[in-house]
Amino acid sequence: MSTATKPKHIGRNISRIRELRGMKQEALAMAIGFSQQTISNIEGSETIDEEKLNIIADALGVSADAIKNYNDETLLNIINNTFNSNDNSTMNAINIQPTFNPLDKIVELYERLVQAEKDKVEYLERLMKGK
The missing domain is CATH 1.10.260.40 (lambda repressor-like DNA-binding domains)
Known part of the structure; x- marks a missing residue:
């Protein structure tokens, strides 16, 4: 029908x-x-x-x-x-247009993770020397 x-x-x-x-x-x-x-x-x-x-x-x-x-x-x-989005980063909530380079953000995140690991190793070495 x-x-x-x-x-x-x-x-x-x-x-x-x-x-x-x-x-x-x-x-x-x-x-x-x-x-x-x-x-x-x-x-x-x-x-x-x-x-x-x-x-x-x-x-x-x-x-x-x-x-x-x-x-x-x-x-x-x-x-x-x-539908009207007042957010400039979205067009109808589907088409995302970032105002930054996503690869730069990934590199920045990677560098922060590496630095955090270095700080952790340094801290653990100081603890081991203190014993």
């Missing part, structure tokens, strides 16, 4: 939007005066009556149409198209 002819699962859409809002079933239930079990049943239902849908939509801060037409793919497109 293609996604174009597949009926929307309203309960699943409610669940996704609730989760995106960082809201638990209990919190949604308290906000609209239902039990947590009722919310669980609604989220498991493929359809829901308009009155309940409007109440839930208000509690979630979205429109009933937003719940009916919710789509993960559309949401991801919106996020990808509106």
Whole structure:
């Protein structure tokens, strides 16, 4: 069955939007005066009556149409198209453009490790001479 002819699962859409809002079933239930079990049943239902849908939509801060037409793919497109990183070292959190030469940092780290080993050997030699 293609996604174009597949009926929307309203309960699943409610669940996704609730989760995106960082809201638990209990919190949604308290906000609209239902039990947590009722919310669980609604989220498991493929359809829901308009009155309940409007109440839930208000509690979630979205429109009933937003719940009916919710789509993960559309949401991801919106996020990808509106993502803005204020960090100059990243471009969309993927393309890293360091302002330094990574090899210089590796050499610097290696030199510090060698110096630490030399200091440790010197310290141990002094301890051995002190005995």
